[in-house]
Amino acid sequence: xxxxxxxxxxxxxxxxxxxxxxxxxxxxxxxxxxxxxxxxxxxxxxxxxxxxxxxxxxxxxxxxxxxxxxxxxxxxxxxxxxxxxxxxxxxxxxxxxxxxxxxxxxxxxxxxxxxxxxxxxxxxxxxxxxxxxxxxxxxxxxxxxxxxxxxxxxxxxxxxxxxxxxxxxxxxxxxxxxxxxxxxxxxxxxxxxxxxxxxxxxxxxxxxxxxxxxxxxxxxxxxxxxxxxxxxxxxxxxxxxxxxxxxxxxxxxxxxxxxxxxxxxxxxxxxxxxxxxxxxxxxxxxxxxxxxxxxxxxxxxxxxxxxxxxxxxxxxxxxxxxxxxxxxxxxxxxxxxxxxxxxxxxx
Ligand code: ADP
Ligand code: MG
Numbered sequence: 001x002x003x004x005x006x007x008x009x010x011x012x013x014x015x016x017x018x019x020x021x022x023x024x025x026x027x028x029x030x031x032x033x034x035x036x037x038x039x040x041x042x043x044x045x046x047x048x049x050x051x052x053x054x055x056x057x058x059x060x061x062x063x064x065x066x067x068x069x070x071x072x073x074x075x076x077x078x079x080x081x082x083x084x085x086x087x088x089x090x091x092x093x094x095x096x097x098x099x100x101x102x103x104x105x106x107x108x109x110x111x112x113x114x115x116x117x118x119x120x121x122x123x124x125x126x127x128x129x130x131x132x133x134x135x136x137x138x139x140x141x142x143x144x145x146x147x148x149x150x151x152x153x154x155x156x157x158x159x160x161x162x163x164x165x166x167x168x169x170x171x172x173x174x175x176x177x178x179x180x181x182x183x184x185x186x187x188x189x190x191x192x193x194x195x196x197x198x199x200x201x202x203x204x205x206x207x208x209x210x211x212x213x214x215x216x217x218x219x220x221x222x223x224x225x226x227x228x229x230x231x232x233x234x235x236x237x238x239x240x241x242x243x244x245x246x247x248x249x250x251x252x253x254x255x256x257x258x259x260x261x262x263x264x265x266x267x268x269x270x271x272x273x274x275x276x277x278x279x280x281x282x283x284x285x286x287x288x289x290x291x292x293x294x295x296x297x298x299x300x301x302x303x304x305x306x307x308x309x310x311x312x313x314x315x316x317x318x319x320x321x322x323x324x325x326x327x328x329x330x331x332x333x334x335x336x337x338x339x340x341x342x343x344x345x346x347x
Contacts, residue, residue: 015110018080019155022107024309028163029056029152030172031310032112034266035104036147037180037189040064042085042097045144046187046205050177053194055168057152057160061194065144068120074129074136078114080106094300098265098311105147112152118145177201178216179259179266182293185212213245213293217257221291224251226337228294230329232322239302240322244294246330248337249284256289262296263303267314275327283334296322 012020026032033050040048043066053059069077076082083102086095108114119126119141126141153160163169170193177191181203192199203215214222225245232239247253258273260266272294280290302317316322 018106018110021080021103022110023156023159025103025107026111026152027310028172029060029169030176032056032060032104032108032149032152033062033173034176034310035099035108036060036062036149037177038098039104039147040066040145041180041184041187042099043067043145048187048189050173050189050191051194052170052173052191055163055170056149056173057163057168058150059194060149060152061146063144063146065142068123068126068143068145069116069118070120071123071127071136074116074118074127077116077129078105078109082106092306095305096264096300100305108149108152111156112154113150115148115150116145117141117148119143174200176266177203181216182209182212182259183261183264183266183295185209209245209293217291221247221251224248225291226333228329228333230325232325239318240296240298240325242294242296242326242329244292246293246333247288247291249334251291252286252288253291254289257291259293260296261294262314262316263298263300263305264295265305265311265314268312271319272323272326275323276330279327279330279334283331294326296326298322 026035029052033052033056037048037050040062043064045064045066048062048064051059051061073084081102083100085097086092086100086102092100105114105116113130115128115130117126117128117139121143125138127136128139128141129136153163174191177189178201180187181189181201185203185207186205188203188205190199190202201216203212206212206215210222210225213225224247226248228242228244228246230240230242232241256273256277258276260269260272262269276290276292281287298316304315305311307313307315
């Protein structure tokens with residue numbers, strides 16, 4: 001009541017804190033898939049297979065052939081803030097792995113049922129841990145790690161309902177895997193619905209980026225792509241480098257596909273996307289949206305990777321200048337191809 005004594009402040013129980021935090025890290029089934037696939041790639045896997053049931057609400061299973069997890073680490077594997085990737089805060093400046101917070105697996109155990117099966121090199125058998133039991137059992141296993149997440153959000157009624165009512169998350173999951181497949185060309189990534197014998201994405205491994213794009217997005221996309229490279233030549237110590245493929249004037253699509261990796265992290269950058277779309281709409285006569293794959297590399301100390309709970313955004317030093325440079329380069333490429341096209345149709 002107004003004017004009354006203020007309400008008491010109490011400390012939340014740890015289980016409540018954990019579940020609240022987990023809901024932020026694992027926002028939807030596709031975020032769980034992203035975390036698991038990143039773990040597999042961080043573990044040096046060359047094959048990663050994803051299986052999904054009911055848009056990930058019933059089952060998400062990610063199997064890899066990476067380095068596995070030591071048996072003695074299993075008891076703390078799914079505790080919060082346990083990681084093999086970071087030890088000092090300063091390591092964040094140079095970290096190469098996609099994970100670093102040691103939160104993803106823990107979060108999944110607070111909002112779903114997690115089982116890990118893993119084997120490390122030289123072991124005769126693997127271990128399976130239905131992690132809440134904390135009593136890993138020996139079992140047969142093939143090289144690597146398999147993580148199974150069942151009944152995601154079983155204890156978050158509102159979240160589960162929303163996800164059941166909205167379109168299921170499977171297309172988002174396929175989209176994530178496709179993006180990873182374009183960047184990690186030497187990892188064989190696949191994704192299928194549980195029980196289906198055909199995969200919806202199957203990247204294979206290849207040595208060429210264009211082949212990777214072809215395997216995932218199709219030959220018709222690749223036909224209309226141009227290679228693009230930008231580097232900051234005026235800078236004393238090269239501030240950034242960008243390699244990529246962008247669609248030309250013949251490409252037709254209603255929606256922009258923007259696959260952006262910054263220092264090998266899949267991220268979103270709204271301002272770069274807007275700038276790119278702006279260039280396309282200004283130069284190309286028809287209202288087609290572009291297909292863009294870009295890999296930007298910067299000195300690690302210029303990238304803050306820790307600004308978002310799901311790590312889907314990063315913050316860059318000199319962001320405006322970088323975007324400006326990239327915009328100029330796209331503009332130049334498009335002008336050239338647009339001129340050629342007009343020339344060809346007139347000839
Ligand atoms: P992070 O990736 O930030 O370290 P996670 O909770 O995602 O945190 O994973 C915790 C730890 O578990 C990792 O640091 C890694 O050592 C181990 N791990 C998780 N998934 C795998 C995997 N697929 N293969 C090998 N090790 C893994
Ligand atoms: Mg991780």
